[in-house]
Amino acid sequence: ELSPKPTDVSPIPTVVPTPDYYETLGDVGHTTLWVVFALMLISTIIFTGLAWRVPVQKRLFHVITTFITLFATLSYFAMATGDGNSFAQIVIHTRNKHVPDTVEYVYRQVFWARYVDWSVTTPLLLLDLAFLAGLDGASIIVTIVADLIMVLLGLFAAFGSSDGQKWGYYAMACAAYLVIVYQLAVGGRRAISSKDRSTSSLFNSLGLFTFVLWTLYPIVWGIGDGARKWSVDVEIVAYAILDVLAKPVFGFWLLFAHRKAPAIEGWWSSGIGQEGSVR
Ligand code: RET
Incomplete structure (x- = not known):
């Protein structure tokens, strides 16, 4: 049964919609995406x-680090070619005193390819640090699951339509980030204390570098996607700088320092029958 059409439509609407507007990338953002693609590929x-x-005993860090930049190459290719993004709808209600309330629909471009990238590459970055420290299996699992929760909540937050939803996810993601920091700062430092001097100083400096960089991501997110104080282009440039430092620069540092360090012991470094093998 269809209900009858209402006949008592008010002549003055109580909420006046304003035209939609879009926040999307421009030339600067587009060029930046291609530049980072090239750096990641090289x-x-x-x-x-x-x-x-x-030698295979030392190769684990090389393999992990290579996959980190390979994934970033793929996700930057997607973003630079116009893929891997979508528009988040933000509804802004404004209550007015003497004129009708207004509702604004803002559409902001969100590059979800970043979160797909992070969900694979941030666990790999953490594995680099965890293996360097010789962290135990339980702590590694806690660190990686907390990291996945952080990235997925970040994705949900980016597409949240109301402030409550957005910042709710964001707060939970920050709690997950603190779990990661705790595992590496407390557990990782305890594990490294039994290793040689060069390995432990490498872990401490790489760990500090990682902590500073990673802490900037939620800040960029908060100013860009969160508060929308930065344009999509400024956000792309900020993430580009952080990504190049967190992936290739981190990788070169780790691999060159590790070259000089004694072979790092662990179950991965002594495959049966492979002692002394270089292949
Ligand atoms: C989000 C938003 C929600 C709160 C937090 C975040 C943290 C993100 C981090 C990302 C690190 C990315 C790296 C990429 C490498 O290229 C998801 C932004 C805490 C820490 C290292």
């Missing part, structure tokens, strides 16, 4: 070459 090729040259 790093991946170099890391692959380095991986071939080191």
Whole structure:
């Protein structure tokens, strides 16, 4: 049964909609995405070459680090070619005193390819640090699951339509981030204390570098996607700088320092029958 059409439509609407507007990338953002794609690709090729040259006992870090920049290459290719993004709808209600209330629909471009990238590459970055420290299995699982929760909640937050939803997810993601920091700062430092001096100083400096960089991501998110104080282009440039430091620069630092360090012991470094093998 269809209900009858209402006949008592008020001549003055109580909520006046304003025209929709879009926040999307421009030339600067587009060029930046291609530049980072190229840097990630070059790093991946170099890391692959380095991986071939080191003995298998030392190769785990090379393999992990190569996959990190490979994934970033793929996600930057997607973003630069106009893929891997969508528009989040933000509804802004404004209550007015003497004129009708207004409702605004803002559409902001969200590059979800970033979160797909992070969900694979941030666990790999954490594995680099965890293996360097010799962290135990339980702590590694806690760190990686907390990291996945952080990234997925970040994705949900980016597409949240109301402020409550958005910042609710964001707050939970920050709690997950603190779990990661705790695992590495407390558990990782305890594990490294039994290793040689060069390995432990490498872990401490790489760990500090990682902590500073990673803490900037939620800040960029909060100003860009969160408060929308930065344009999509400024946000792309900020993430580009952080991504290049967190992936290729982190990778080169780890692999070159690790070259000079004694072979790092662990179950991965002594495959049965592979002692002394270079292949
Ligand atoms: C989000 C928003 C929600 C709150 C927090 C975040 C943290 C993100 C981090 C990302 C790190 C990315 C890296 C990429 C490498 O290229 C998801 C932004 C805490 C820490 C290292």
